[in-house]
Amino acid sequence: MRRPYLLKTLAFLEVLATVLGACGPAAATKITVGLNAELTGGIPVVGESCKNAAELAAKEVNDAGGLDVGGTKYTIELMIEDNEDKAESAAAAAQKLVSAGVVAMIGPNASRNAIPAAEVAESSKMPMISPWSTNVKTTIDAQTGQPKKYVFRAAFIDDFQGVVAAKFAMDQLGTQKPAVLYDVASEYNKGIAEVYKRTLEENGRPVVAFETYTTGDKDFSSQLTKIVARGADSLFLPNYYTEVPMQVQQAHKLGFTGPAVGSDSWGNLELITLCGADCEGLYFTTHYAADIATPKAQAFIKAYEAAYGKTPDDVAALTYDSFGLLFQALKAAGKVDREAVREALASITLYEGVTGNMEFRGTGDPIKSAVVIQIKNGKFTYFATANP
Amino acid sequence: MQFFVQQVLNALQVGSVYALIALGYTMVYGILTMINFAHGDIFMVSTYLAFFVATLLLGLAVPLHPAIIFLATILAAMFGTALLAVTIERLAYKPLRTAPRISAVITALGVGLFLENFMVAFKPVGPEPRFVPPLFPLVNFTIGGVAVSTIQLVIIVASALVMFLLDVIVRRTMVGMAMRAISWDKFVVPLMGVPVDRIISMTFALGASIAAIGGTLYGMAYTIDPYMGIRIGWWAFISAVVGGIGNIRGAMIGGFILGFVEIFTPVVLPASTYRDFVAFSLLLVLLIFRPSGILGRPSVQKV
Numbered sequence: 001m002r003r004p005y006l007l008k009t010l011a012f013l014e015v016l017a018t019v020l021g022a023c024g025p026a027a028a029t030k031i032t033v034g035l036n037a038e039l040t041g042g043i044p045v046v047g048e049s050c051k052n053a054a055e056l057a058a059k060e061v062n063d064a065g066g067l068d069v070g071g072t073k074y075t076i077e078l079m080i081e082d083n084e085d086k087a088e089s090a091a092a093a094a095q096k097l098v099s100a101g102v103v104a105m106i107g108p109n110a111s112r113n114a115i116p117a118a119e120v121a122e123s124s125k126m127p128m129i130s131p132w133s134t135n136v137k138t139t140i141d142a143q144t145g146q147p148k149k150y151v152f153r154a155a156f157i158d159d160f161q162g163v164v165a166a167k168f169a170m171d172q173l174g175t176q177k178p179a180v181l182y183d184v185a186s187e188y189n190k191g192i193a194e195v196y197k198r199t200l201e202e203n204g205r206p207v208v209a210f211e212t213y214t215t216g217d218k219d220f221s222s223q224l225t226k227i228v229a230r231g232a233d234s235l236f237l238p239n240y241y242t243e244v245p246m247q248v249q250q251a252h253k254l255g256f257t258g259p260a261v262g263s264d265s266w267g268n269l270e271l272i273t274l275c276g277a278d279c280e281g282l283y284f285t286t287h288y289a290a291d292i293a294t295p296k297a298q299a300f301i302k303a304y305e306a307a308y309g310k311t312p313d314d315v316a317a318l319t320y321d322s323f324g325l326l327f328q329a330l331k332a333a334g335k336v337d338r339e340a341v342r343e344a345l346a347s348i349t350l351y352e353g354v355t356g357n358m359e360f361r362g363t364g365d366p367i368k369s370a371v372v373i374q375i376k377n378g379k380f381t382y383f384a385t386a387n388p
Numbered sequence: 389m390q391f392f393v394q395q396v397l398n399a400l401q402v403g404s405v406y407a408l409i410a411l412g413y414t415m416v417y418g419i420l421t422m423i424n425f426a427h428g429d430i431f432m433v434s435t436y437l438a439f440f441v442a443t444l445l446l447g448l449a450v451p452l453h454p455a456i457i458f459l460a461t462i463l464a465a466m467f468g469t470a471l472l473a474v475t476i477e478r479l480a481y482k483p484l485r486t487a488p489r490i491s492a493v494i495t496a497l498g499v500g501l502f503l504e505n506f507m508v509a510f511k512p513v514g515p516e517p518r519f520v521p522p523l524f525p526l527v528n529f530t531i532g533g534v535a536v537s538t539i540q541l542v543i544i545v546a547s548a549l550v551m552f553l554l555d556v557i558v559r560r561t562m563v564g565m566a567m568r569a570i571s572w573d574k575f576v577v578p579l580m581g582v583p584v585d586r587i588i589s590m591t592f593a594l595g596a597s598i599a600a601i602g603g604t605l606y607g608m609a610y611t612i613d614p615y616m617g618i619r620i621g622w623w624a625f626i627s628a629v630v631g632g633i634g635n636i637r638g639a640m641i642g643g644f645i646l647g648f649v650e651i652f653t654p655v656v657l658p659a660s661t662y663r664d665f666v667a668f669s670l671l672l673v674l675l676i677f678r679p680s681g682i683l684g685r686p687s688v689q690k691v
Contacts, residue, residue, distance in 0.1 A: 184661055212659045216619050218610040221398035222651040223660055228535075229391045242517045246611055253528045254394070255535040270516060274611065 030075045031067065031336055033058070033326065034097030036107035036117055041085025046109050046315050050131065052308050053316040054078055054106060057323035060303070067327055070334035076327075083108050087116045094120035094128070103336055104128065106322045109315055111135035118151040125150055127342045129325060131318035134158050139364035147363040150342055154322045154355070157365055158188055161238070161263045161285050162195025164370040168285065168386045169234050170203060172372075173259055177208045179232035181223055181247060183239050184212035192238040192263050208232050220247050224254050232256070238263040245275035252278055259283065272378050280378075285370045288317040288355040289382035292371060297354045314355075321353035356385060390533040395651050401540045401609075403647020404547035408602035409624035410631065410639035411554065412595030418571040418634035419591045420485070422492045426476060426499035428621015430596055433503060434469040434603035435612040436513055439520045441465060442604075446521055458523040465604050466597035473596035474589045482585075500617070507614035515614060520607030539609045543602075550601055551640050554594070558636055567591055571634065623650070626671050632684025641682060645670075 035054050038047035058076040066073035079102055081093035090113035097105050098120065104127040108114045114133035121128035122141070130138055130153045139151050156164075169175045178200055182193035197207050208230040211223035224247075227235065235251060237244050237260055248260055262284035272279060290301065290311050300320055304312040312320075326341070328351050333340035351358045356369035374383035409431050416424040441464040445457045452460075480499050484492045507513045528537045558564035566587045569577045578584045606612075623646050631642025649667050654660040674681065 184659065211654065212661055214661060214663075216615070217660070218616070218620075219398075219402050219650065221401070222395060222654045225391065225394045225398060226655065229394075242611070242613075245519075253535060253537045253540070255528075255530060274517065274519060 029066070029072055030077045031069070031330065032077045032079050032100070032102045033323070034094075034100070034102035034105040034107075035078055035080045036083050036090060036093045036097065036105055036113075037080065038085040038109055038113065039080075039082040041083075043085055043110060045313075046132065047082070047085075049313050049316040050107060050109055050319045051080060053304070053312065053319035054080070054323060056304060056307055057320050057327075061327065067330060069330050069336060074336065083113050083117070085110065085113060087112055090114070091116040091120050093117070094126075095124075098124040098126050102126070103330070103338060104326050104341055106131065106319065106326065109133060109319075111138055114138045114153075118148060122148045122150050125342075126338055127326075127329075127345060128152065129154060129322040129345075131155065131322045132315050147365075149346075152325070152345055152360065152364040152366075154318045154325060154353070154358070154366065155287060156368055156370060159191045159195045160365075161370060162192040162197075163199050164285050164372075164386045165192070165236060165238070165261050165263065166196045166199035166203070168283070168372055168384070169236065169261055170200065170205060172384060172386075173234055173261070173283075175234035175258075176205065177231050177233045178205060178236065179209040179211070179227040179230065179234065180207055180236045181209075181211045181213065181220060181227065181239075182237070183215055183243070185214045186240075188265065189238050189240075193236070196236055196238070218246060220250050221254060224251050224256065227251070228254050228256050233258045235260040237261070238265065240265045241268040241271035242274075244271060245279065248275060248282065249278045261285070267373075267380070269380075272375060272380075279375050282375050283372050283383060285372055285386060287314045287371065289371045289373055289380070292354075292382045292385075294354075296352060300354045317354045321351075321355050321358070324353055325351055325358065357387075393534050395655060397534065397536065397540065399647045399651035400544050400644070401647075402650050403644035404544050405602050405606055405620070405643075406624050406627045406646045407640045407643025408547055408550065408598050409620060410627035410643045411551070411636060412599050413625050413628040414631070414633055414636060414639040415567075415591050415595045417628070418636070419567055419588055420481075420492075421634075422481065422489060423496065423625070423633075424481075424592075424595075425493065425496040425621070425625075426503060427595070427599065428617035428619075428624065429500040429503040430469060430473055430476070430617075431599040431603050431620065431624075432507070432612070432614060432617035433472055434465050434596070434600035435520060435607040435616070436507065437468040437600065438462070438465040438604035438607055439518060439612065440512070442521045442523055454524060461523055462601060462604050465600040469596040469600035469603070470593035473592040477589060477592045500621070504614050504617065513614060517611035517613040518607075519611055520604060522608055523604075526608070539605065543605045543609065546601060546605060550598055554598065554636065557594070563587065563590060623667065626667055629671060630674055630681055632681025635681065635683045635685075638681055638683035 037050040058078050061067050062075050066075045079100055081096055083090035083093045090108045094105060094117040105121060106129050108117050109132035111133040114130040115137050118128060118138050128151050132155055133153055134155050134157055136157055139148050139153060141148055169178055180193050183189040197210055200207055209227040209232055213220055237247055244262060244266055260282045264286040266284040267286050301312060329341050329344035333344040346360050348360050358366040358368040360366055369385045369387045372384045372386050373380045412427045438461050442461045445460060476499055480495050481492055484495060508515050526539055566582045570584060570587055627642035627646040628639045630645055631638030650663055653663045653666050
C-alpha cells in the first residue's frame, strides 16, 4: 500500500539532490572512505596515530579543492569505525563499512585484526589497505594459498626485510663473508634470517656462518667464536632489541670488528641505553625514519606536527601512505567504483610515499624500499633508502 | 688451535657461573635433602641488588674509590641475598621440615615464581633487561690470537677463589664440620649440642652469598631480567646432579662440565638448539648408570 508513496518520496529526493548537486559546488560529489582502526583496546596509540593521519590525509585533499576523479572534483569523507583491537569487532566493523557503501577500507593495523577484516573485504569485494599489518596471512588466502584479490597493504611483510638487509649488506657494506646469528625459536627472526641467507646465496655470496640460539639465551660466545673464526666481515642480527646489545658486545669481546645489521625489531630506544658505545655506527632496516630527507616525508612530518603536536610514528606514516595509494588508484580508475579501484590499486607501478616508493605486482604486498637507520651519537639516524 | 683455546675460555666463563650457583643447590641438598628450586631466582634477586647498590654508589655526589665501590657492591649484594635466603628458609621451608619432601620442593617452586613475578610487578625493576654498571674497566684484548676480556678473567679467577675458600670453610672450620655432620645424620647430631637451625640458616646464607658474588659479576657481562633465573637455575641444578648432589666438589666439576656442554654443543653438533637436549640427555644417562653423580656416594638404606 505504501510503496508508491515511498517511491514518490525517493524520486522527489533524487530530483532535489540532483538540483542541489548542480547548484552547490560540492554537495553530492563526495567519496566516503572507511577507516577500521584500533581506537580502544590494547593498542590505542596505534589507533590514534591511524586516525590522526587519516584525518590529515582527507583534510589535505579537501583543502586543495578535492580529488579529481574522471574530471569531477570529489571531497573525501571518512567513516571511522572502532575495532576495539578485537578480531570479531574488526570483522563487524568491516561488514558495517561494506553495507555503508564506502569505496574502500583503510585498516585494521594489527595483523590479528587485519586478517579477519580481510576475509570480509575479500568476500564482499571491497578494496582494503592495511597500513601496518606485516603478517603474510593478511593478503594470502589461508585455504588456497593464493593472494587475495581485494586486500592490499602499505607495509612490507616481515620476510621482505631479509631481502632488503641482504641487498644493503652487499651493495653498501660490500660484505664478502656475511654471517648470521638468529633466534631459531621465534618465527619473526627465523623468517628474516632465512630470506637473508637465500638472497645472499642467489647473489653468489653465501654466508660463512648461520648460527642459532634460543629465546632467553644470554651467552653467545660459542656461536660468535665460530663466526669470528670463519673470518666474517659482517653480522646480521634480526633479533629483538633486548638481546641485540649482548650479542654485539660479546662479538666485540671476541674480536669482531665489522658492521652489524638488524631488522625493525631493533627500533626501540632501549637498545641504545643497554648497548652504549658498542652499538654506535650499526644499521637496521625499518619502515620509516622520522628524520628522512625526502620532500614528501618532510612535508608530511611538518603538517602532522603542526596538527597534533607530535612526531608521527610508523603507523601514522603508513596510514598516510595507504590513503595516498587509494587516492592515486581513484585517480587512475577515473570512477568511484570498488572494482575499478581494485584494478587500479593492483596495477600501481609507482607510488611515491612517505615511507618510500611502492609498486604492486599482482599481489597485495607492495614492492617498496625500506629505510636503513644508523645509530649515530646515540640516536636513530636516517642513513639510506634500500631498494628491493 | 686458537679456536679451541678460545672456546675453552668461553666454557670456563660460563662454567664458573654454573658452578657458583650449583654450590647453593648442593649445599642445601646436602644438609636438608631438599632441592631449593628457588635458588636460580635468588641468584636473579642478587643481580638486582648489585644493580641498585652499584647505581647508588656510582651516583654519589662525592666519588668513592672504584675498588671501594666494587667491594661494597659485592658485600651488599652478598648480605642482602643471604638475608633473603634465610628469610625464605625460615618462613617457607622450616615449617615443612617434617612434612613429606615433595611439599618442600613444591613450596620452593612457588617461592621461585613469587620472586620472578614480584620483580616484574615491582616498579623499579620491571621486565626490561639491564646491565649492572661496570665496576672496573671492561677491556677487551688478545693474547696470542685469543680474545680475552677483563670481566671474563675476573669471573674465572673470582669463582676459583670462592670455590677454594668454600672448600676450606667446609673442611677446616667448626661450622663446616657441623654442616657435614648434619648432612650425615640429622637426628643424632643435635644431641651432640650442634644448633641445627642455626647451621641450616648459615648454609642457606653461604649458598646465597656465593650466588651473589656470581650474580654481581654476571650482571656486568650479561643482561639481567626477572626471568633469567629459570634457565640458569636449571642448568646449575643439572650441574649439581651431574657432579653428585650434596657433594661440594662435585658441584664445581658439574658446573664446568655443563659449561663445556653449552659451549661445545654448537661446535660439534650443527646447531645450538641441541644444547638442552645434550644437557638433559647427560642428566638422564647419568641418573640411569650413576644415580649419585660423579662424586656422590651411593646412598645406603639405613635400617
